Amino acid sequence: xxxxxxHDHEHDGIxxxxxxxxxxxxxxxxxxxxxxxxxxxxxxxEIAKAGNPLPATDLSFLQISDSHIGFNKEANxxxxxxxxxxxDRINAMPTPPSFLIHTGxxxxxxxxxxFDTFDQVLKSCRTKxxxxxxxxxxxxxxxxxxxxxxxxKSVEGKGSGWYSFNKxxxxxxxxxxxxxxxxxGLGQLGDEQLEWLEADVKGLGADTPIVAFAxxxxxxxxxxxxxxxxxxxxxxxxxxxxxxxxVLNGHIHQVLQKVEGNVTFHTAMSTAFPQPAPGTAPSPGxxxxxxxxxxxxLGLTSVQYKQGKTALAVVDSNLS
Amino acid sequence: xxxxxPRNKKIAxxxxxxxxxxxxxxLGGQMKDVDSTSSKQNKIEIKDFAFNPQTIxxxxxxxxxxxxxxxxxxxxxxxxxxxxxSTALDTDQEFTITAGSPGTYTYFCSVHPKMTGTIVVEK
Numbered sequence: 001x002x003x004x005x006x007h008d009h010e011h012d013g014i015x016x017x018x019x020x021x022x023x024x025x026x027x028x029x030x031x032x033x034x035x036x037x038x039x040x041x042x043x044x045x046e047i048a049k050a051g052n053p054l055p056a057t058d059l060s061f062l063q064i065s066d067s068h069i070g071f072n073k074e075a076n077x078x079x080x081x082x083x084x085x086x087x088d089r090i091n092a093m094p095t096p097p098s099f100l101i102h103t104g105x106x107x108x109x110x111x112x113x114x115f116d117t118f119d120q121v122l123k124s125c126r127t128k129x130x131x132x133x134x135x136x137x138x139x140x141x142x143x144x145x146x147x148x149x150x151x152x153k154s155v156e157g158k159g160s161g162w163y164s165f166n167k168x169x170x171x172x173x174x175x176x177x178x179x180x181x182x183x184x185g186l187g188q189l190g191d192e193q194l195e196w197l198e199a200d201v202k203g204l205g206a207d208t209p210i211v212a213f214a215x216x217x218x219x220x221x222x223x224x225x226x227x228x229x230x231x232x233x234x235x236x237x238x239x240x241x242x243x244x245x246x247v248l249n250g251h252i253h254q255v256l257q258k259v260e261g262n263v264t265f266h267t268a269m270s271t272a273f274p275q276p277a278p279g280t281a282p283s284p285g286x287x288x289x290x291x292x293x294x295x296x297x298l299g300l301t302s303v304q305y306k307q308g309k310t311a312l313a314v315v316d317s318n319l320s
Numbered sequence: 321x322x323x324x325x326p327r328n329k330k331i332a333x334x335x336x337x338x339x340x341x342x343x344x345x346x347l348g349g350q351m352k353d354v355d356s357t358s359s360k361q362n363k364i365e366i367k368d369f370a371f372n373p374q375t376i377x378x379x380x381x382x383x384x385x386x387x388x389x390x391x392x393x394x395x396x397x398x399x400x401x402x403x404x405x406s407t408a409l410d411t412d413q414e415f416t417i418t419a420g421s422p423g424t425y426t427y428f429c430s431v432h433p434k435m436t437g438t439i440v441v442e443k
Contacts, residue, residue, distance in 0.1 A: 073391040073411070109393055109408060136431045140393060140408035183399045183428035183436055225369070226434045283368035286391050 059168040062090060062097040062127070063213070065250030066270030068137065069118045070108035075273035075286035079108075080121060086271045087125045096127050098167065103250035103268060104135025104178070104215030106151075110142070115150055129154070134161060135215040135251060136178040144179055162193050164200050171204055173197065175214040177229045187216030187229035194231060198238045206241050213248040219258055219265045222278035227252055236263060252284070362419075363387065364437065366394050366409070366429075371437035378419045380441050385416040394435065399426040 067083045076082060090097065107114035122130070132151040134144055148161050155163040155174070164173045175197070177187035189197075201210070212218065218235065221227040229235075239245045245263040253275035258265040273286045281287070362382055365372045367389040378384055388394050388409040396415050397405040402425055406415035419441045429435035 075391070109410060137393070140395075140431065181430055181433040183397075183426065183433055185433045224434075226432050283370075283390070285369065 059170060060095070060097045061099050061101060061167075063101045063103060063248050063268050064090075064271060065103040065268040066105040066135065066253055066272055067102075067118060068105055068108045068270065068272035069121075070111060070114035071272055071286070073273075073286060074288045079272040080117060083118075083271045084121055084124070087121065091124070091126045098127075099129035099131060100125070100127055101172075101174075101213055101248065102130055102132045103213055103248060104133050105137040105250065105270075105272075106132070106135070106147075108137055110138055110140040110146065112146065115146065119150070131155065131165070131172070131174060131213075133174045133214050134176060134178055136181075139179055144176075158196055159190075159192050162196065170209045170211060171201070173200065173210065173212040175212060175218075175235070177214045177216045177218070177232075182230075185230050186223060186226055187214075187232075189214075189229060189231050189235055194234050194238075197235055201238055201242075204242070207243055209244040209246075210239055210242045211246045211248065212239065215249065216251045217249040217256075217265070217267055218247050219260075221252060221256060221267070225278065225284040227278065227284070239263065252278075253287075365389055366435075369394075369429075369432055369435055371427075371429075371435060374436070375438040375440065377440040377442060380419055380422055380443055382419050383416050384419055384439060385414055387414045388412065393431060394429045395431055396427055397430045399428060399436075403427075405430070 064086060068079050069083065071079045090100075106118050130151075131154075132147075134147045134151075138144065138147045144160055148157060152161055152163070155165060157163050160176045160179045162174060162176045164171060166172070175189060175193065177189050179188075180190060181188055204210075212235075214229070216229050217227055218229050218232040236245075236247075240261065240263065243262055247263060247265045249265070249267045250270070252267050253270035253273065254267065254277065255269055256265075256267045274289065275284050276287050362376060362378050362384045364376060364384065364386045366386055369390065369392070371386070376384065386396050386406070386409070388411060391411055393408040393410055395406050395408055403417050403420070408431065409415055419439065422441045422443050425439040425441065427437050427439070
């Protein structure tokens with residue numbers, strides 16, 4: 001299943017060393033499946049290698065994040081190529097996901113030509129429906145105008161671009177926490193968006209599965225590096241009455257997760273370059289790994305949530 | 321200080337010229353201003369998601385230049401919107417402003433708002 005498991009002291013299929021190796025790579029795709037209101041994820045490689053079709057589920061979708069098209073520094077000189085690899089993996093899936101969610105930082109510098117490249121490469125993806133939220137790299141100089149013109153066509157974007165939609169009984173909420181940031185602060189949703197959120201979920205039954213997604217983590221991953229959202233507590237306050245809440249984020253280019261009551265928080269890897277684990281480097285800038293290692297470290301990290309278990313299982317596998 | 325000697329020489333020269341001719345001294349004064357501005361490096365390096373130095377003290381009329389040494393884009397934005405904001409600075413890109421009225425100006429990176437800095441402008 002995983003090419004990385006060499007030590008498995010816990011007999012849980014999780015090898016800490018292999019996990020850390022995989023953490024240092026870029027390029028990911030997690031397949032999320034919702035069955036009976038419970039959300040779980042598997043690596044694409046796991047599914048593709050096994051050759052098994054997905055178990056019958058109500059809904060499957062895929063999160064992809066932080067493609068950073070236009071980045072060309074040491075950490076990965078060809079982020080378009082690794083983005084393509086991620087799309088190839090999606091295309092190789094026996095059962096394609098219903099749609100993709102891109103959790104931001106499509107581009108490195110919000111340049112029109114970077115968005116163009118992304119759109120062009122994405123055309124090769126068999127799954128056509130994509131839902132976006134912006135990363136700070138997508139809204140650098142124009143407050144997100146260009147981003148909104150391009151990526152909110154299939155949704156009813158409110159304010160600076162937040163929205164919600166329903167699929168197969170699941171309520172999805174795309175939130176924007178990368179605009180109008182305050183000096184000294186973190187990611188921010190803002191009053192207008194929070195008021196909208198409160199009203200958006202008001203009429204929903206507590207048994208409606210909720211998936212909320214945003215670029216910057218909606219939990220305090222590491223505030224010293226700005227990895228958190230200042231007013232996320234208020235947002236979660238509106239969601240805590242629901243029986244199943246899954247929060248999907250990007251931004252930190254590594255898998256981290258936390259379970260708090262009925263809320264599962266999860267961050268995805270990037271398809272562009274890795275970033276250091278919280279506090280392990282002078283800054284959260286792109287993490288360089290030797291070029292020959294980069295390819296072998298291309299892989300997937302999946303998180304599985306099994307019904308009746310509170311702990312999440314992390315499984316890593318490379319893409320080669 | 322490497323700039324002290326030429327500057328002292330220039331001041332001495334200006335004084336000499338000034339004694340000879342007042343109008344030339346006025347021109348010399350202007351030159352001296354230009355010289356003091358260019359010799360003082362009001363440079364703020366952006367590295368490891370920080371402005372360095374975090375606080376800089378400059379004279380009114382002097383230029384202040386930021387240079388981004390990170391592989392991550394950063395911006396320079398006045399908290400009170402007291403000076404024009406930069407566009408996103410890519411690696412090795414610079415941004416320059418001219419210090420205006422004396423006072424304390426705080427600024428931050430609107431992409432990574434944890435990054436803050438202060439410019440103290442003196443007369």
